[in-house]
Amino acid sequence: MLDALALFVTIVESGSLSAAAERLDLPAATVTRRLQALERELGCRLLHRSARRLQPTAEGLQYYEQCRPLIHALGQATRSLDDNLRQIAGHIRVLAPVNLASGPLTPAWVGFLQQHPQVSLEFQLSNTLQDLVGSGADLAIRVGEQADSLLTHKRLGQIGVRLVAAPAYLARRGTPASASDLAAHDTVISMPLQEWPLRDPATGVELIVRPTARLRTNEMRLAVAAAEAGQGILLCPATLILDSIARGTLTSLLDDWMPAPRPLFAVWPQQRYLPARVRALVDHLQTFVETAPIFGDGAHPANRA
Known part of the structure; x- marks a missing residue:
């Protein structure tokens, strides 16, 4: 219905069906058909049409005067919204x-x-x-x-992800050689890595390790600090501890056991x-x-x- 109203307003403003068709980039027959469908839906004739001129009927003029401001306001709002969606702002x-x-x-x-x-x-x-x-x-x-x-x-x-611990911790407690060795170690756990999916390099089988935490937190940077202070082994996103490994404050463990990124x-x-x-x-x-x-x-x- 809204498209039909906009079409009618464009026809009146253009002065002819052919001019409206050109303005809307539509076939003239399509414009005529849609206008006739609108008149049937409204139950009245909106335009006096002849080969040489087009003029709104009394009902058509009233309809045009009421619809025109609404159609133009909607068009302006649509253009404004479109501009807003296209702007990086x-x-x-x-x-x-x-x-x-x-x-x-x-x-x-x-x-x-x-x-x-x-x-x-x-x-x-x-x-x-x-x-x-x-x-x-x-x-x-x-x-x-x-x-x-x-x-x-x-x-x-x-x-x-990387499994890490402080050199001082490893010197005190030893370095695990496999996932099964982790049960004898203190661990630091941070969400969402409360379960450790490790992969046996010999068999390719994935193991879910559920360590008992010496320290548990939902703040990963606190977990990293605790691991650097020697409080246990930590599984952590690599993005947060690569610098610590490079500085030597943390040592990488069981690299062959790490799951896929x-x-x-x-x-x-x-x-x-x-x-x-x-x-x-x-x-x-x-x-x-x-x-x-x-x-x-x-x-x-x-x-x-």
Whole structure:
């Protein structure tokens, strides 16, 4: 119905059916057919038509005067919304894991804001899975395979994990040679890595180790600090401890037992149109992750073959 009203207004403003057809880039027969369908639906004739002129009937003139302001206002609003969606400007609300967003990805956020001064970012950080659709957020950063059919996702890269401990701890308690040795060690556990999926290099069989924690936390940086202080063995995203390994404050353990890196995704609601500002952020994050050495298979450059 709305399209038919807009068509009628365009016909009156154009002065003829042929001129309206040209303006709308439609066949003249289509314009005529749609006008006739509108007249049938309204139950009255809207236009006096002849070979040489077109003039609104009394009902048509009244209808035109009432509809014209509404159609033009709607068109202006639509153009304004379209311009807004196409501009890299406005507010973006992001859900993300605490340590990933406030650690390795910090330069990405800063770089994006510097490139796009008309954009503002708001973060809601949590190490638990948050309801993206219910929260009204524009975007979520998630680690691991995504199975939610209501969400669209784009792979940004991957994140490996490392098993580490302080040299002083290993000197005091010894170095584990296999996953079974971990039962005799103190451990530091941080969410979401409360279970350790290790892979036997001899058989390829994956083992789920459920260590008893000497210290348990939901803040990964606290866990790293505790491990550096010699409080136990820690399984941690490689992005957070590669510098510690390079400095020698942590030592990598059981490298052959590490699971495959987990994919890193940008996720957004499937039914939601992605504005240009959000699309720009996703593209920026992908470029950042693909070019940052800290993201990858989890192996420190010095230990790679």
